[in-house]
Amino acid sequence: MNTTDLIGYISAFLTTLAFLPQALHSWKTRDLSGVSLPMYSLFSLGVLGWLVYGLLISSWPIILANSITLVLACAVLALKLKHRE
Numbered sequence: 001m002n003t004t005d006l007i008g009y010i011s012a013f014l015t016t017l018a019f020l021p022q023a024l025h026s027w028k029t030r031d032l033s034g035v036s037l038p039m040y041s042l043f044s045l046g047v048l049g050w051l052v053y054g055l056l057i058s059s060w061p062i063i064l065a066n067s068i069t070l071v072l073a074c075a076v077l078a079l080k081l082k083h084r085e
Helices: 001-030 037-056 062-080
Strands: none
Touching: 001 037, 037 062
């Protein structure tokens, strides 16, 4: 593995890991009052865009990180839609 890929994998791991606490908190408590529906909608679309970009350029760090983040973001988004205030 070259240095560029290593930096990509480490960065992908950290940014995906940083998103995990919000997803777990939302799942456990079902309290999504602090979650912005427009923000998560735009965020999810942006992550989908990064995933498509990663697929187009065959970049595994981008593909893996954004696949996982997209699942987590969509889970939070689905919970927000289900438990609207």
